[in-house]
Amino acid sequence: MALLRRRQQIRLQANDKKAARVVSVDNAAAMQRVGRRTLTNHRLSWITTLAEQLADHVPAGNADAVVCNSAIWRTGAAAVFVFVFVFVFAAVAHILRPGGRFVFNIGGGFAGVRHPDEQSVRTGPSLNALIRQIAVRNYGYSPPLAASEAPPKLPLETVTEQLGRAALAVVDTEVTAQHSTMAEKKAWLSIPVFARPQGEFTHAQRMRILDAVYALTTPDAPSVTSWLVVVAQRPETTA
Numbered sequence: 001m002a003l004l005r006r007r008q009q010i011r012l013q014a015n016d017k018k019a020a021r022v023v024s025v026d027n028a029a030a031m032q033r034v035g036r037r038t039l040t041n042h043r044l045s046w047i048t049t050l051a052e053q054l055a056d057h058v059p060a061g062n063a064d065a066v067v068c069n070s071a072i073w074r075t076g077a078a079a080v081f082v083f084v085f086v087f088v089f090a091a092v093a094h095i096l097r098p099g100g101r102f103v104f105n106i107g108g109g110f111a112g113v114r115h116p117d118e119q120s121v122r123t124g125p126s127l128n129a130l131i132r133q134i135a136v137r138n139y140g141y142s143p144p145l146a147a148s149e150a151p152p153k154l155p156l157e158t159v160t161e162q163l164g165r166a167a168l169a170v171v172d173t174e175v176t177a178q179h180s181t182m183a184e185k186k187a188w189l190s191i192p193v194f195a196r197p198q199g200e201f202t203h204a205q206r207m208r209i210l211d212a213v214y215a216l217t218t219p220d221a222p223s224v225t226s227w228l229v230v231v232a233q234r235p236e237t238t239a
Contacts (some may be wrong), residue, residue, distance in 0.1 A: 052087040055094040059080040061163050063095045068104035089166035096234040108226025114154025114228040115177035130213040135197045163232050172231040
């Protein structure tokens with residue numbers, strides 16, 4: 001995945017600076033505990049907080065790069081999306097040095113993009129499609145418009161506009177494909193924030209639907225997820 005490649009590049013650049021530090025920011029304490037167990041380095045620090053509060057913990061103009069995985073698109077309602085990512089962009093702009101870069105990803109469904117592999121590799125309906133079918137049949141669910149019919153929640157045009165308001169400029173974008181299996185996709189959809197379908201379902205109900213759907217699939221069947229990767233930059237200071 002391109003995002004991971006860029007993470008590696010950023011890590012290598014940081015290694016060239018003896019005093020470089022890496023700060024992990026996540027509002028999930030459990031995720032931070034896993035990170036602490038996995039990585040031990042005196043240059044690593046762990047902060048459990050919301051991404052919107054990043055500027056409260058990192059000095060202004062001090063960061064060479066910020067790599068963000070989910071704080072941009074983690075919420076389900078469109079109105080909340082705008083509220084969240086506008087404040088995240090502002091916080092990132094505050095801590096980046098001039099010329100510093102901000103790399104983040106947005107799910108293809110949210111961004112309205114699809115990698116060619118997503119259409120060519122899939123051999124059957126996706127877990128999400130099957131979930132909607134069973135929810136409609138067994139629970140009387142009325143799904144929102146299909147992704148192909150509804151406007152994307154976070155198109156690049158919107159993201160570019162909001163980055164500009166935070167004095168950040170888009171310098172690169174890439175649509176990438178994440179190749180996995182149905183088993184891995186099920187594990188992802190088991191996480192409460194990503195569980196489907198949307199609407200007035202309990203987590204237990206969503207998991208029952210997911211289990212019923214998963215029984216209709218082959219665990220090692222391929223699954224492809226599209227991502228939009230965006231690289232933005234704080235402008236260099238002018239003399």
